[in-house]
Amino acid sequence: RYQINHMGFALGIAQTAYLSNFRGYMGQAQRNLIEKYLDKRVWDYWVLESCWGHLNFTNWDPAAKDNIMLTGWFGAHVGLYMIATGDRRYLEPGSLTFRLNDTTAWRHDYTTLVKSVVDNYAGAEFGHYACEPNWIYPICNHYGMLSLVTHDRLLGTGHVDRYLGRWFEKLDTEFTDAAGSIIGLRSQHTGMPVPFPVPEAGYAFFENCFAPARARKLWAVGRRDVEPLIEDSPNGARLRFPGEGLDAGNYRTGHVGSYATHLVSAREFGDARLAEAAFNGMEADGMPSREGGVLRYLKASNIANATAILGQLMDTGDFRRAFTEGPSPQTLAGPMIETMDYPAVLVARAYSGDGLSLEAVFYP
Secondary structure, three states, X not given: OHHHHHHHHHXXXXXXXXXXXXXXXXXHHHHHHHHHHXXXXXXXXXXXXXXXXXXXXXXXXXXXXXXXXXXXXXXXXXXXXXXXXXXXXXXXXXXXXXXXXXXXXXXXXXXXXXXXXXXXXXXXXXXXXXXXXXXXXHHHHHHHHHHHHHHHHHHOOOHHHHHHHHHHHHHHHHOEXXXXXXXXXXXOOOOOEEOOOOOHHHHHHHHOOOOHHHHHXXXXXXXXXXXXXXXXXXXXXXXXXXXXXXXXXXXXXXXXXXXXXXXXXXXXXXXXXXXXXXXXXXXXXXXXXXXXXXXXXXXXXXXXXXXHHHHHHOOOOHHHHHHHOOOOHHHHOOOOEOOOOOOOOEEXXXXXXXXXXXXXXXXX
């Protein structure tokens, strides 16, 4: 499920930055990912989680209690698609239905996903709420707040203002250690902290969407932490992480996910030196393969690849702009490229600044 969301983020941000006036396969690819998420093989983990975690043996609605790893992540994903494209189909009741079998299904849409986030935040003792029962991850709650950002942008609600103050208060008092680092995981029932490796750079670009000044401070901390790992050479700066690393997308060794996370944050905050260093480290350690105009990193999971490509597409502030602004109404009212054969033709640019003309770039 995480790789589906991050591929959707990469496509939505690419569409916002370069292809706001191209529907075609860009829109279809994003809808395919959203529809794939509704396959029960993606989300039926929640049946067992509800049974053992909530002692709930009857109602396994995946967008009810807890489960921010679904509602927060998927809500932000669907919201970004609608902001980037102007397509509002996922506001329709039942447009995101989770069907377990022929007799059991839970009818949802984008608004009910975000309502679940809001309802859980309203009753959250720690200001943040759980992924699986008992276990609260601040990183997942950053996705949850991001879903509220998209809802406010699309529907004019004030969810972020309503919940962000307490959200940060609890982040600072319950999920921050004495050294000032975010505690990656805590037990809701016992309060016990558990090590969970998410660097400050992994939180910073999310916070740039709802607390930019604080996000810059978080990025400064994250950048300082990796500065000693940057090496200079005649070929440019290179970030070098020690050991074999861990790819959270497939639980194998590898550093591509770490390089990619730092690349995205560096690009978001305009740090050209660290972006270069992270990219060069990823190229050196990730086994890049370029065939037929397609780039992938062989020593990386799908989610790490999606993040790596996103980092290479982004410019300063693109993550924030995609989730908080998107294309202007004037742009979306302009001429649209409705269809194109992929991979025969690559649409690299499609943009209308005045709502009348169209700038377009194609590659064979």
